[in-house]
Amino acid sequence: MNYPQTRTLNLKKKMALIPPMYIDCVVAIGTIVNGQQKWIGTGFLYGDLFEKTEDGSNKYVVYLVTNKHVLNNLDLILVRFNPQTGQSAKDYPAPLKDKDGKLLWTGHSDAEIDVAVLPVNINNVLDESMKCSFFQSDKHIADVKELQARETSEGDSVFVMGFPMGIVAADRQHVFVRGGVISRIKDLFENRSKDFVVDAFVFPGNRGGPILSKPEIISIQGTKSSNQSSLIGIIKSYIPYSDVAISQQTNRPRIIFEENTGLSKAEPVDHIIATIEEAKKKNPTT
Numbered sequence: 333m334n335y336p337q338t339r340t341l342n343l344k345k346k347m348a349l350i351p352p353m354y355i356d357c358v359v360a361i362g363t364i365v366n367g368q369q370k371w372i373g374t375g376f377l378y379g380d381l382f383e384k385t386e387d388g389s390n391k392y393v394v395y396l397v398t399n400k401h402v403l404n405n406l407d408l409i410l411v412r413f414n415p416q417t418g419q420s421a422k423d424y425p426a427p428l429k430d431k432d433g434k435l436l437w438t439g440h441s442d443a444e445i446d447v448a449v450l451p452v453n454i455n456n457v458l459d460e461s462m463k464c465s466f467f468q469s470d471k472h473i474a475d476v477k478e479l480q481a482r483e484t485s486e487g488d489s490v491f492v493m494g495f496p497m498g499i500v501a502a503d504r505q506h507v508f509v510r511g512g513v514i515s516r517i518k519d520l521f522e523n524r525s526k527d528f529v530v531d532a533f534v535f536p537g538n539r540g541g542p543i544l545s546k547p548e549i550i551s552i553q554g555t556k557s558s559n560q561s562s563l564i565g566i567i568k569s570y571i572p573y574s575d576v577a578i579s580q581q582t583n584r585p586r587i588i589f590e591e592n593t594g595l596s597k598a599e600p601v602d603h604i605i606a607t608i609e610e611a612k613k614k615n616p617t618t
Contacts, residue, residue: 362410375397376397377396377452378608380394478562478601485517488548491513516529517529520600543598
């Protein structure tokens, strides 16, 4: 009897689609309401390159990036970091105003652009052996120009990171990662819109979270593929639709429900860069 030839399978190690250090860039943002801690949004750390040293290392000014509406009307926020060992996570207070009541954070000057940055010193976090990293402006981002060079288009896959509904464990902050696709971006490329749209469900708590491009090794003939995962934007809000309840007696609308379409608006990285430039002008010593 002839048996089929035995073949040895070449099993390769599964490769991560998101660089592990990106996970440690994302933080839960909380505040104190009536003496109780409440998680209200998502932020991430972004390093703005300001000096290239002779030994080849780079120096960065680190900012916490989130939405303006997450920080509005608050005096202080809490930012949680995970430990590298078995102890519990730690919440670090971050004042939003100085002793004279002046805002320490900067929001984009355009009212329609929902981006805010707060300069932060992460040395004490690192000294206490917390997991902490940041997106580097010269390595990990893709602005509109770069997205166009990559021939980014509708249907390209993305990851959305955040803490929907303020779901944060008692002693950890493990970010949720959800998949989606770019739903509309040509309006941004053609300067007809200031934002782009992703098909990804987000909820209160997600806002301010980063959006990452998903590495792809295949593409249709005549188009480019990209094997990079880059920061391409920040979640702004979901796009709602209205569902109206009609009275059977009067045939008139009685209640209007606002529902989540599953489509979400996103600010491009360019708006983060512009907001940081505004922060530098406001405080040249930063």
